[in-house]
Every structure is written in C-alpha cells, then in structure tokens.
Amino acid sequence: MSANPFVLDEDHTQFRDSVRNLARREFLDSYHARAARTEFPHQELKKLTEAGLTNLTLAEERGGQGADLLALAVACEEVAYADPNMGYILFSTNSLVALLAEQESEAIRRWSPIVAAGDALGCWAVTEPGAGSDASALRTKAVRVDGGWVLTGEKTSVTLAPHADIAVVLAQTDPTLKARGIGCFLVECADPTVSSQSFADPGFKPLGRGSITMDGTLVPDERVLAEPGKGFGQIMAEFDLSRTLIALTCVGSAQRALDMAAAYAKERTAFGRPLATNQGVSFPLAEHTTYLAAVRALAYQAIGLRMAGLPHTTQAAMLKWWAPRVAFAAIQEAVVLHGQVGWSDEMPLQALLRDVSGYQIGDGTPQIQKVIIARDILGRDALGS
Secondary structure (H helix, E strand, O other), X not given: OOOOOOOOOHXXXXXXXXXXXXXXXXXXXXXXXXXXXXXXXXXXXXXXXXOOOOOOOOOHHHOXXXXXXXXXXXXXXXXXXXXXXXXXXHHHHHHHHHHHHOOOXXXXXXXXXXXXXXXXXXXXXXXEOOEOOOHHHOXXXXXXXXXXXXXXXXXXEEEOOOOOOEEEEEEEOOHHHHHHHEEEEEEEOOOOOEEEEXXXXXXXXXXOEEEEEEEEEEEEHHHEEXXXXXXXXXXXHXXXXXXHXXXXXXXXXXXXXXXXXXXXXXXXXXXXXXXXXXXXXXXXXXXXXXXXXXXXXXHHHHHHHHHOOOOOHHHHHHHHHHHHHHHHHHHHHHHHHOOHHHHOOOOOHHHHHHHHHHHHOOOOOHHHHHHHHHHHHHOHHHHOO
C-alpha cells in the first residue's frame, strides 16, 4: 500500500470498504445490547483476528499483515463506527502485538501471536492513584534482585484490567531520577502476587476498567520491555499513536450518530414536512460534520508524520483533547435532533455518548494535552516547567 494520508489510494480504499462491510455486518446491530453488558466480546474479537485486523502493522516475516499505519487508522474509524469498544480493542491490540514482537526476548515475543490470535488479552498499566497525567511521578517501585526486578504498587484506571492476561507496567527504579528512572515491565496477571479490581463505569462496560496491584511481583530480566531510563520514552511514543487512533475512534462513533440523525430528519415529519427542511435541523448537521472532517484531517496529518518518522507529539495532544469533545458534542446534537426518542435507552445514541465520554480522560486529560501544546508554542522555560 502506498501512503497519502489525505487521499486514499485504490488499495486503501478497497481495504476501507472491506473493513466497513465486516464491521457493519458483525458489530453494528449488536452494539447496543453489547454496550450494556460487562462480558468481554471474545467472539467479536475473533472476527477481527480472522480478518487479520489484530496484527495489521506487524511485518509479514513476523506473521503480520505488513500494512502501514494509515491502514490501521482507517480500520479504527470504520470499526468504531459500528462499535467504539471494538475500535479500542483494535488499536490497543495492534499496538501491543507490535510492541511485543519487536523485543529480543523470546519470553516476551511469544505473547505476540497469542494476543494477535485473541487467545490472550493485554492492558497498559500506567496511571496510579496519585499519578495520572504526570507519569514521571509514579510510585510503583521496581527493586533490583538477582535475575530480575520485584514490583510493588498499584495501577488504576486500567482499561481491560478485569480481563487481562498480561500487563505492560511502568515502574520507578530510582525516584531521584524521576522519568529517567522509569522502566517498563511485562507482568503476567496470573501471578499469585498480582490482583485486580473492577470499577463500575457508565461506559466501556464490555472492556472493563479497574486496578492492578502488584505485591512483591518478580519480573525476570527476560520480561523487561525497557531498561530504566528508556521505559518512559517508549510509552510516551506509544501514546502519540494511541491518542491519534483514539481521535479516529471518536470520529467514527460520532459519524454514526450524525448519520442516524440525518436519516431520522429525512423520515420524520413535523408541520407537514420533513424535519430536514428546517435549518434548525440541517445547519447543526452541517456544522458537526465539518468539525468531524477537521479532526479526521488532523489525525491523518499526525499519521503521515509518524509514518515519515517526524515529530507528531503536539498533533497527538491536539487530537486527544479536541476529538473526544467534538465527538461528544456531535452525538449530543444527534440525541437532541431525535427528540424524546433520542433520550431513550432503546436507541444506541445514549450508549455512544457514554462510551465516547470516557475518551476525554483516558490516555491523558485535556489539561495535560494543552500543557504539551503550550510547551511546543512557548517553550518549557516560558511555562516554568
């Protein structure tokens, strides 16, 4: 596949259409019921694996599809149109599969095909009760012992925590070094020293969110993902991609809501004519469609920069604070345009609203994203940081 992030070539267009057909056939109609349950969608994940969508960017010689990041971006939006929770599973799984496969240690690499096949689930354990957006202030400790590291601490707000088999964990090896002391470790959740707790959330119910506690958990050297001093940068680089893909996940979900509102406006009549003939209905649809197009374009720019090996942290931060807000507003407008039926839980609009709202917090709050952007504009010295 060639790569022009702003104009899809024939290969990417055909790929988009195939993913769209799969997602809408397998996930669209069942999303509403699935969003209300806490059961993890194992069968739906298998649909993604069978279509080769969980190892998209992994090189073919490593068992992947060898696709580019633009293909992954396109797939995220299309899958999220049908189900935002499956959209999360898609980009999170791809990121984890690629990370594991790139390691030198066989003890880590062996998990990559297992996760790609949907036979194991992994999560990213970064946030702590006292350290959210300030990841450099982590208190989870990693103490050096013969042959490995002993981890002690609690991670919270971990998506997929109730279901995960493995966790990518950031831990501090030397508090005096702050970010330079952070290492990255692969923790196996079946370890008896590891426990988890589920949270009761309004959205993301099939994914689940919770805490993971490590009480003297031994991680052998062969399961160290990044040595101290490299762990923080490695995960921050992953965040640049995940924040971009979150934006496209939000766009896909919001586009579905606007499409539903447009169809309803053409079918529903009031005062003897379709709702769509009223500018009070058509103008909001035009406005929110414009906002979504702008988010999509910025996301494609970020993807293009990443594919070119160029900095894109600022663009990712812009997307992370802006896209969930734009998507939430679009879905909320779709609720209003549906009137009383839009407020009902008999339609998927409320589920879409709840699921998208979670993205305003996960992977970094709007406030920390604006700090990142401001640093790029003004410099750290001007901000006193």
